[in-house]
Amino acid sequence: MLDKREFAEYIGEHIKEYLPPSFANAEIQVREVTKMNDEVRTGISLMKDGESIAPNIYIDEMYEDYRKGADLDGIVGQVADIRIEHAVGEDPARGLKEKLLGDYEDLRGSIHGRLVDPDLNRKMLGELVSRPCGEFALTYQVDLGSMSGNSDTHAIVRVTKPLLKKWGVTEEDLYRDALAADKAREPGLFGLAEIMNGLFERENTAVNLLNVDGPLPPPSPMFPFYVLTYRDRELGCSIMAQEDVLAKIGEQIGGNYFVIPSSIQELLIMREDGSDARMLTQMCRAVNEEEVSNEDLLSDKVQHYDAAEHRLENAIAWQEARERAAEKGGRKSVLEGLEEKKTAAGEHRQAAPGIRERRAEVSL
Numbered sequence: 001m002l003d004k005r006e007f008a009e010y011i012g013e014h015i016k017e018y019l020p021p022s023f024a025n026a027e028i029q030v031r032e033v034t035k036m037n038d039e040v041r042t043g044i045s046l047m048k049d050g051e052s053i054a055p056n057i058y059i060d061e062m063y064e065d066y067r068k069g070a071d072l073d074g075i076v077g078q079v080a081d082i083r084i085e086h087a088v089g090e091d092p093a094r095g096l097k098e099k100l101l102g103d104y105e106d107l108r109g110s111i112h113g114r115l116v117d118p119d120l121n122r123k124m125l126g127e128l129v130s131r132p133c134g135e136f137a138l139t140y141q142v143d144l145g146s147m148s149g150n151s152d153t154h155a156i157v158r159v160t161k162p163l164l165k166k167w168g169v170t171e172e173d174l175y176r177d178a179l180a181a182d183k184a185r186e187p188g189l190f191g192l193a194e195i196m197n198g199l200f201e202r203e204n205t206a207v208n209l210l211n212v213d214g215p216l217p218p219p220s221p222m223f224p225f226y227v228l229t230y231r232d233r234e235l236g237c238s239i240m241a242q243e244d245v246l247a248k249i250g251e252q253i254g255g256n257y258f259v260i261p262s263s264i265q266e267l268l269i270m271r272e273d274g275s276d277a278r279m280l281t282q283m284c285r286a287v288n289e290e291e292v293s294n295e296d297l298l299s300d301k302v303q304h305y306d307a308a309e310h311r312l313e314n315a316i317a318w319q320e321a322r323e324r325a326a327e328k329g330g331r332k333s334v335l336e337g338l339e340e341k342k343t344a345a346g347e348h349r350q351a352a353p354g355i356r357e358r359r360a361e362v363s364l
Contacts, residue, residue: 002072005030005065011076015046018080025049033058034127036264037120039294046083052156055086075271090292100144100157104167110143111159112185113178114264117299123335129171130161133241134312140178148155179242185230187239189216189269190250192223208243209252216252228259229266236266237298243310252308259303260284265295273283276314277302 002010014024032042033056042063043056062075073142074081100107115136118125130137140159157163164174187210194206209216209226219226228249229236230251240259247259253271258280260268270280285300305311306316 001067004042007046007063007066008059010080011044014073015080018077019083023048034124036116036124037294037297038123041323044079044286048101054224057082070102071193072100100142104169104328108177109181109184110243111174111178112143112183112235113137113241114141114235115240117238120299127160129161129174131175133169133313134303136240136299138175138176138238138241143246154193160270175229182230182238183242185232186247187242188231191219192225192227192268193220195227196223210248215254224270225260227266233265235264237261237264240267240285240312246305246312247310250305256307257305257310259305261298261301261303261354262287263292265296272304277304282304
């Protein structure tokens, strides 16, 4: 049985047998690509003459199929079909590379934020432009549009430090433009029950609660969460970087709340209401492990938002601080205890001057 590298090389050596003559001189590359959450995947790209960009076709799942007995040549044909399906046509994808390296002004509306967990993206963050966002890091990516005229696949390019230098703009410019472009996608707060019901509808008609005046309606007892995302349900995690939205939710919800990072696409909002942060974190971790793909994984770090202080912090750290304060309120600190003993000793000495005098005599 071939190992993964040999498997990839075999595909590279034989794929042209399954492609039309226009791919006869295509350049084939097999490479390791670091994705978000520092996941390393094996990709194959075929770039024809005249193309400025080509998709990476990731073969990791195909390799697992091969190990389970799938026909090797059948897999090669499958990769060829994917490449044909995502053939880069003259309109609109031809020249995407030139567009990316061209005038930054033309890209402003296509730059979006993406939140990542630094603990899961140490290698990736060394390459990307980012800024701290509480416990997370805000990174940036450019949506260059459809890769071909007959495909919904978009060319997404992460903003690296060399690319930012090429554009000649600052990270502050990038941050401002990403927030503006994301605001244009309309941040929305929705009832979880509405979203779940809307999954089976052609168009999401859930009411955006951020546009409703006054307090939020109580959530369904069965689904005690609100969903924070964009209307297009893409990269809703970046709303955590929009301080005005977080503040408005605090006003509407009437106080503090938890932010549960359910995926990169959406966040769950839950009233504080005495809920246990450790339990919520365990729930988030279990759902991430069982239901969320590595590509969509954001983090297990549930956050707590203080509506008065406009502060977002780790929910468990916030709860532990409260517990320490409560414990301190129930017992006196060491310093307080010493002060009380000192005061009591002074009162005792005043009540029994003879003892003080005898001690003084002994001292002399």
